[in-house]
Amino acid sequence: MEKMPETSFRIGNHLITLTNFMSSTITFRPSYKPTFLDWPIEVSLVDMPEFHFVSLPNARITLKHKEHGTKTVYVEPYLAFDLGTTRVSRNFPRYGNRAVLKALAERLRVENKEQNSN
Amino acid sequence: MKALGRLRYIKSVMPLPEPFERILLEYGMGGGNWGFNWVEDPVLRHLVKECSSTLPSPVKEVVLTPSYLVFIHKSDVGNSPLYVMLVFGFTEEGRLFLNVLENHEGIAKKRPICNIANTNVYTSSDSVVTRLLGFERFAPEGYTLSIPANQSRASFRLQGDIVADLLPPVGRIPKDLGTKEFLYELFETSIRNYLTLCVLDIVYAALLEHGFSITPEGPPGPPQALAVVGISSNDFLKNKPVFESILQKYFQTTKITHKQRKEYEEALILSNDFGLFSVRFLPIMWFEDSLLEISVRPIKVDDFPMAMRLKKSWRIRLRRWRKCLKHHSVSETI
Numbered sequence: 001m002e003k004m005p006e007t008s009f010r011i012g013n014h015l016i017t018l019t020n021f022m023s024s025t026i027t028f029r030p031s032y033k034p035t036f037l038d039w040p041i042e043v044s045l046v047d048m049p050e051f052h053f054v055s056l057p058n059a060r061i062t063l064k065h066k067e068h069g070t071k072t073v074y075v076e077p078y079l080a081f082d083l084g085t086t087r088v089s090r091n092f093p094r095y096g097n098r099a100v101l102k103a104l105a106e107r108l109r110v111e112n113k114e115q116n117s118n
Numbered sequence: 119m120k121a122l123g124r125l126r127y128i129k130s131v132m133p134l135p136e137p138f139e140r141i142l143l144e145y146g147m148g149g150g151n152w153g154f155n156w157v158e159d160p161v162l163r164h165l166v167k168e169c170s171s172t173l174p175s176p177v178k179e180v181v182l183t184p185s186y187l188v189f190i191h192k193s194d195v196g197n198s199p200l201y202v203m204l205v206f207g208f209t210e211e212g213r214l215f216l217n218v219l220e221n222h223e224g225i226a227k228k229r230p231i232c233n234i235a236n237t238n239v240y241t242s243s244d245s246v247v248t249r250l251l252g253f254e255r256f257a258p259e260g261y262t263l264s265i266p267a268n269q270s271r272a273s274f275r276l277q278g279d280i281v282a283d284l285l286p287p288v289g290r291i292p293k294d295l296g297t298k299e300f301l302y303e304l305f306e307t308s309i310r311n312y313l314t315l316c317v318l319d320i321v322y323a324a325l326l327e328h329g330f331s332i333t334p335e336g337p338p339g340p341p342q343a344l345a346v347v348g349i350s351s352n353d354f355l356k357n358k359p360v361f362e363s364i365l366q367k368y369f370q371t372t373k374i375t376h377k378q379r380k381e382y383e384e385a386l387i388l389s390n391d392f393g394l395f396s397v398r399f400l401p402i403m404w405f406e407d408s409l410l411e412i413s414v415r416p417i418k419v420d421d422f423p424m425a426m427r428l429k430k431s432w433r434i435r436l437r438r439w440r441k442c443l444k445h446h447s448v449s450e451t452i
Contacts, residue, residue: 014280028435030312030428034319036326039340041308041428051285063277068210071277073257076264080285086275087252089202089220095172099164106160 011083015064021053024080051080121146124234128182131231132241137214138187141206142180145189146234157214165216169204180239181225186247190224198222205247209278210256219250253281309428310416315340316424317387317395318414324364325412335411343413350408351401358383365397374399386417393419 228240336342
């Protein structure tokens with residue numbers, strides 16, 4: 001069976017593989033190019049530029065994550081598609097980083113205490 | 119004891135997952151001073167403390183849905199209130215998580231059920247909360263994402279915080295991307311824009327040749343105009359023949375004339391290769407400085423040799439690309 005070309009990238013700790021998708025913008029560089037204002041022809045297949053992909057027949061998304069495991073979902077063909085993350089408040093990463101630092105410091109304190117008692 | 123009684127009542131209205139019971143009980147007994155010591159995950163424990171201690175106002179209301187528990191804080195900033203929401207929920211593995219959201223509307227669709235620690239408790243549906251989080255439903259393993267017939271777009275949570283957004287073709291993408299007509303039609307507009315850029319490039323070169331300093335202008339993307347700084351409206355109007363003679367080196371050119379009820383002056387230029395274009399001259403005053411903005415618009419280009427040449431090479435690329443599509447490849451550049 002022929003191997004399907006695919007593209008992989010990361011969002012946070014998720015490794016995402018898209019199979020049977022194409023870019024929503026086709027870049028075409030004609031042989032005649034402007035001398036000073038050199039810019040390729042960009043043909044967009046969708047109205048909204050934030051949708052970067054178009055699904056083709058048998059389009060599938062594989063997601064891999066250390067805690068969540070591996071998962072595959074499929075996408076109906078010929079739909080504009082994009083990936084992102086759930087909404088959070090602008091302060092959430094700040095709270096999160098402080099919490100991680102406190103948890104790590106707490107663990108280190110416990111580990112040091114255990115070492116000292118041994 | 120009062121908090122326990124309230125909790126029993128809430129459970130009679132809506133079944134509660136055990137962690138939600140503990141959170142509500144702790145909230146009812148401590149008035150929001152959560153210990154969260156029963157939570158195993160130390161990061162979540164610290165996160166709850168961080169969030170609740172940093173928020174500027176006390177909890178205004180609690181909203182309960184089958185899968186989410188939301189504590190809403192309201193602060194009045196400027197004219198519109200700001201709602202900060204602590205959203206508790208569960209990951210697909212059943213682990214408790216906390217997310218923090220902000221908006222100016224709070225949660226609109228809710229039904230009051232009781233009061234706990236002087237805070238009104240409401241019930242609502244999961245979809246109200248998932249919409250705030252930016253998706254409509256969770257896609258389980260093996261699910262096929264599609265857009266329901268009555269919707270204009272759809273959003274699914276796939277794994278953890280990863281969300282997929284889908285948009286229907288909206289008359290742009292036909293059910294068969296291989297359709298020649300569709301891709302040719304899209305390319306027609308792009309060809310016109312590209313040829314306009316090529317002609318603007320020649321105008322740029324002609325002005326440079328005569329010693330002008332030029333700045334390409336426009337939003338991110340291909341330049342839309344050329345700016346010749348230091349040329350005032352008066353300078354331009356007195357010296358229109360100079361600009362006509364510059365253009366005449368590369369194009370057949372009409373005289374530069376004023377368009378009625380328009381701000382700009384215009385000349386028509388014809389190139390046997392590129393087609394017929396309009397060149398617009400717009401003098402702009404900027405405080406004490408002045409500049410002449412020069413832009414180009416296509417008038418008739420489709421049947422000229424350069425457009426035909428581009429269409430031919432596009433057709434050759436498309437043929438290659440369609441072969442690629444038959445094998446379902448991911449193609450970013452053709």
